[in-house]
Amino acid sequence: MYLPYPQAPGTFMMxxxxxxxRAGGDPLALASTARRAVQAADPDxxxxxxxxxxxxxxxxxxxxxxxxxxxxxxxxxxxLLAAVGIYGVMSYTVAQRTHEIGVRVALGAEPSDIxxxxxxxxxxxxxxxxxxxxxGAWGVTRFLSSLLFGVRPTDPATFALVPLLLAAVGVMACLxxxxxxxxxxxxxxxxxxx
Numbered sequence: 001m002y003l004p005y006p007q008a009p010g011t012f013m014m015x016x017x018x019x020x021x022r023a024g025g026d027p028l029a030l031a032s033t034a035r036r037a038v039q040a041a042d043p044d045x046x047x048x049x050x051x052x053x054x055x056x057x058x059x060x061x062x063x064x065x066x067x068x069x070x071x072x073x074x075x076x077x078x079x080l081l082a083a084v085g086i087y088g089v090m091s092y093t094v095a096q097r098t099h100e101i102g103v104r105v106a107l108g109a110e111p112s113d114i115x116x117x118x119x120x121x122x123x124x125x126x127x128x129x130x131x132x133x134x135x136g137a138w139g140v141t142r143f144l145s146s147l148l149f150g151v152r153p154t155d156p157a158t159f160a161l162v163p164l165l166l167a168a169v170g171v172m173a174c175l176x177x178x179x180x181x182x183x184x185x186x187x188x189x190x191x192x193x194x
């Protein structure tokens with residue numbers, strides 16, 4: 001069948017034959033010997049695209065590898081945005097509750113109690129989000145199983161470690177504003193609001 005090159009640019013303009021050779025040593029050392037053997041059989045046949053099997057496999061997996069790297073970058077960016085969002089909400093909450101925190105400190109509340117309360121209030125929405133995300137991921141894995149290589153769709157390690165990582169990011173994003181809340185001077189807080 002004749003296919004003009006502009007109509008089918010992905011096809012070779014000539015008939016090609018692929019040879020695969022097994023080597024006990026360096027496979028590229030056989031390239032010149034194989035080239036001479038082909039030239040001896042037919043001097044008009046070009047020998048091109050000589051590659052080891054590792055190179056062929058590497059090229060065939062390059063598109064999924066790029067997709068995986070991009071997915072990893074986007075996941076890290078999403079994690080960073082979530083941490084910044086939790087931090088921002090917690091900072092806003094602490095700023096809005098400065099008067100209340102000052103009153104509690106003036107009445108004898110311990111800094112550890114304030115820290116615990118701030119982290120608990122900040123982590124409540126984060127834990128709800130982690131639970132909803134884990135349930136959603138569990139439901140979607142059936143559809144994504146064709147994209148996974150070497151990992152079961154319901155891999156217990158993944159479903160245990162990712163929520164723990166997200167919870168750790170949430171705690172870290174809550175701690176800084178919560179620690180700032182423990183350092184509220186009751187006199188300044190009461191004067192500021194009063």
